[in-house]
Amino acid sequence: MANEITGVNGPITGWLDGHTYLIGLMAYPIRHSMSPTMHNNAFAKLGLNYTYLCFEVGNDKLEKAVDAIRTLDMRGSNVSMPNKKEVIKYLDKLSKASEMCDAVNTIVNDHGVLTGYTTDGIGFVRALKKEGQTVKGKIMTLAGAGGAATPIAVQSALDGCKEIRIFNLHDDKWAQAEKNVKTIEENTDCKVTLTDLKDQDAFKKSIAESDIYCDATGVGMKPLEDMSLVEDPSWFHKDMVVFDTVYAPRTTKLMKVAQKAGVEHVFNGIGMMIEQGAASFKLWTGEEMPTDYIKQIIDDEDAAKGTK
Incomplete structure (x- = not known):
């Protein structure tokens, strides 16, 4: 049959x-x-x-x-x-x-x-849009320069982000971070800077001046789930967006710090994960993925596993 x-x-x-x-x-x-x-x-x-x-x-x-x-x-x-x-x-x-x-x-x-x-960067931008937020005309502080951070920076710049301030340790990703700055400057009108994450004064000041703070590092997921690059709620202001690309756990340490600060728009990476998949889906099929339906399936699976 x-x-x-x-x-x-x-x-x-x-x-x-x-x-x-x-x-x-x-x-x-x-x-x-x-x-x-x-x-x-x-x-x-x-x-x-x-x-x-x-x-x-x-x-x-x-x-x-x-x-x-x-x-x-x-x-x-x-x-x-x-x-x-x-x-x-x-x-x-x-x-x-x-x-x-x-x-x-x-x-x-x-x-x-x-x-x-x-489609990773598209996923980030669309996840924000679905929550009524936008990168266009905004100042963003971005932590990281790896596999998630690079497309987030590039797509945000292509979609009209006014300024991106990249913070990264002077490690094996530093050369990629420098390349990201050069590429964005050559291909968009977005202002972009790179600063060593060890400069905590500059990091704090940048977040305070930003509309969006995005952590695109692995800090916050296993085995670093008890850590956050920002530990002090006073670094945030309530009108900004705080976005953690980590989605397991669903509520990261960074998100808890932002919530304690009264930040109104705090998101994990599950929306980005679904929306990047939806962008791929559209490229292959020409159809829009039913993202709300897929989100419910994922939430139900997590609830069944006790991981949500």
């Missing part, structure tokens, strides 16, 4: 069948990802004949895996660490944001032509 799901246009029979489009996720490790839950439920909800699978692929197998996208006529793939930069050499074209970030998280296959996109 054929599988049957119900989409917006009624029952869909023969799913999965000989016409199913395959989309992948190539990273290592990756079995923990929520992306299959998001995309497969969205496909089913809309009655789309696609399926999304995880493939544990590192740099050593990446070239052959990308070749398989063409060979198997896959619709595309997500790409995560450690492959976001390495994959570029195997693609045919890049979006403007991917060129600026020097990273890809989404591949779209158009009849054998593979185009790389980055």
Whole structure:
């Protein structure tokens, strides 16, 4: 008996069948990802004949895996660490944001032509927009210069952010931070600066003057869940946005500090995670992901696990 799901246009029979489009996720490790839950439920909800699978692929197998996208006529793939930069050499074209970030998280296959996109920054901007907030014309203090921070900085600048003040330790990400500053200055009208995070006086002053504070580091998630780059609530003002890209735990130490300060707009990274997936979904299918529906599924799963 054929599988049957119900989409917006009624029952869909023969799913999965000989016409199913395959989309992948190539990273290592990756079995923990929520992306299959998001995309497969969205496909089913809309009655789309696609399926999304995880493939544990590192740099050593990446070239052959990308070749398989063409060979198997896959619709595309997500790409995560450690492959976001390495994959570029195997693609045919890049979006403007991917060129600026020097990273890809989404591949779209158009009849054998593979185009790389980055949707992480789009996810950040859209998550804010969904909460009635915007980066346009705003001053943002951004902590970090890695895989999340770079696309956030680039997309925010492309979307009209007035000024981005990047703070990062003088570590292995410093060179990337310097590159981010140069790239944004050359391609946008956004003013951007870089300061060592050890300069706490400058960090505090910048946050006080900002409309948005975004922590795009790993501080706040395991094993650093009891830590925050900002420990003093007085650093914040109530009218600003405080955004933590961490979504596990759902309420981070940073968020607790901001809430104690009376900040009205405090968000974790779950919205960004869903919205970056929605942007990829649109690139592959041409359809809008039912994000409220997907958010409810994720919340229900978390509640069942006792992790929400």
